[in-house]
Amino acid sequence: MGATPPGDAAFPNDTPQSIQVPRSTERWIVVGVCISSIVLITISLSSGVTLSQLEGPGYLFVALAVLAVLSKLMVQVLKFRVIAGGLTRGLQTDFSGVTTARVGSEFVALTTPSFIGGEFVRAAWLTRKGVEAGRALWIGFVEICIDVYVGSAVSLVAAWVAFLRGATTVAELIVIVVVPIMAGYAFFILLFAKKGVRFPTILHRLIAGLLGERRAEYIVTRVQGWADEFSAAAKATGRQSVPTILLAVGLALVQAIISGLILWLLLAPGGTIDLISSVLAVFGVQALASVPVTVGGSGISELGLQWYLSSVYGFSSWATVVLWRLVSYQLVEVLTGGAFIVLLTRGMRRNRSSQRGMTG
Numbered sequence: 001m002g003a004t005p006p007g008d009a010a011f012p013n014d015t016p017q018s019i020q021v022p023r024s025t026e027r028w029i030v031v032g033v034c035i036s037s038i039v040l041i042t043i044s045l046s047s048g049v050t051l052s053q054l055e056g057p058g059y060l061f062v063a064l065a066v067l068a069v070l071s072k073l074m075v076q077v078l079k080f081r082v083i084a085g086g087l088t089r090g091l092q093t094d095f096s097g098v099t100t101a102r103v104g105s106e107f108v109a110l111t112t113p114s115f116i117g118g119e120f121v122r123a124a125w126l127t128r129k130g131v132e133a134g135r136a137l138w139i140g141f142v143e144i145c146i147d148v149y150v151g152s153a154v155s156l157v158a159a160w161v162a163f164l165r166g167a168t169t170v171a172e173l174i175v176i177v178v179v180p181i182m183a184g185y186a187f188f189i190l191l192f193a194k195k196g197v198r199f200p201t202i203l204h205r206l207i208a209g210l211l212g213e214r215r216a217e218y219i220v221t222r223v224q225g226w227a228d229e230f231s232a233a234a235k236a237t238g239r240q241s242v243p244t245i246l247l248a249v250g251l252a253l254v255q256a257i258i259s260g261l262i263l264w265l266l267l268a269p270g271g272t273i274d275l276i277s278s279v280l281a282v283f284g285v286q287a288l289a290s291v292p293v294t295v296g297g298s299g300i301s302e303l304g305l306q307w308y309l310s311s312v313y314g315f316s317s318w319a320t321v322v323l324w325r326l327v328s329y330q331l332v333e334v335l336t337g338g339a340f341i342v343l344l345t346r347g348m349r350r351n352r353s354s355q356r357g358m359t360g
Contacts, residue, residue, distance in 0.1 A: 032111030032295060033333055039298040040330065044322045053319035054326075057266050065265040065327045072258040073335070077102045079251040080122065083143050086244025087237065088131055101125040104343035107336035110296045110329065119144050125343070134229020141230075142237070143248070145185055150252040151283055152178045158284035158308075161277075167311035174287045181290065189234070198224070256283065262328050263305075266320050273313055284308045296333070301325060 057065075077095075080102040085091055101122055109118035119140030126136035155178050163171035208216035260279025267273060273281070285304040289297025297304075302321050310316040 032107075033330075033337065035295050036111075036298045036330065036333060039294070040302065040322065040325055043299070043302050043318075047318035047322075049319045049322050054323050056319055057269050057323070061265050061268055062323070062327065065262050066331065068258050068262045068265060069327060069332060072255055072262075073103055073106070073332070074099075075251055075255045075258065076106065079146075079248050079255070080143060082244060082251065083146075083248050084126060084131075084139050086241060086247075087139050087142065087233070088126075088135065091126075091129060091131065093129060097125075100339050100343050100346075103336050104340035105336075107333065107340040110333050110336060112295065121340075121343070132229045132233075134226045134231070135233040137226065138230050138233035138237075141188075142245075145189065146245070146248050146252050147255075148181060148185055150249060150256060151286060152182050154256055154279065154283040155287035158280035158287070161280055162284065162308070162312045165312050167308075170284065170308055170311050174284055177287050177291060198227075259283070259286075259328070263320075263324050266324055266327070267317075270317075272315055272317075277313065281305065281308050281312070284312075296329065301329070 077099045081093065081095075081098045084093065084098075105118035105121035105125070107118075108121050119137070122143075123133070123136035123140045126139060127133050131139070155174055159171040159174035159178070162168075162174070204216060204220050207219055211219075257275075257279060259282050260275060263282050264273070264275045264278035267278065282305075285301055285308055286297075288304040289301045291297075291300065294300055302325055305321050305324065306316055306318060309321075
């Protein structure tokens, strides 16, 4: 007990089952959905989109686009399960639990700037399954890296096509955003895989000055332990992990195709562009939306898609842009938000049960 600093409610136990979640998460979900909805409604009204225009593709193609969205979520679940199973030994997971964790964590990514944060939710879920905190973070990081590099490769192709078609400004912006992101992740991988990271002394002193030496020592020891586990997991990811990585990359490519398929289905009745062009358009926009300016790229995604379609392919359709955002983002936000609530509810029940067990 002496190792636990005062105010231990703010610092959960070292056991994986003690991970705590904020009670205001439901409000956060509502706020996230409201912000993105307000932006989309504003764009719809300002661009003059009507309900009849949103019905343009027809109910069949909209239904197929919704099915594609659900398929994309399932591919994400499968990819996460492949990576988690391949980078851990003896991890036992049921499909229902993996689905709730992966789909629920996606909500966090959708409601934060630059689409980050979901990996921490998945790491917390993995620790509840007995995975070391550092290794759990590494698993989430590997998944993010695969998505980043596959997405960046497609985005660079989108930039190249835009450049060939004379849309140089669009192409340059995509490259400016994508290249630093790829370089940053590469540096991070090399840093942890080769040397590891020590907690900065100056930051230790700062925390000690704000919270006291005992709390600072507790925080530093815990964070350094996670960093060491993270680095050890990174170094242990060798040749034996190649099949897992390759399979995950393949699933990420399938996910990319489905992302383009959603847009293509909404454009299909007009026969304006093919599937490959739709994939490039979506990932060109995704690169621009990854700039941490708005929640989930709200506003940037809609304006970016309209800009890419008009500059590169020579046509524009605000109704399609709005409908695409409704299906590919708003719908996903609601689905993943529901899964996130379920995930948190289960976690809170486990915490209460463990607390009763300790007090009993």
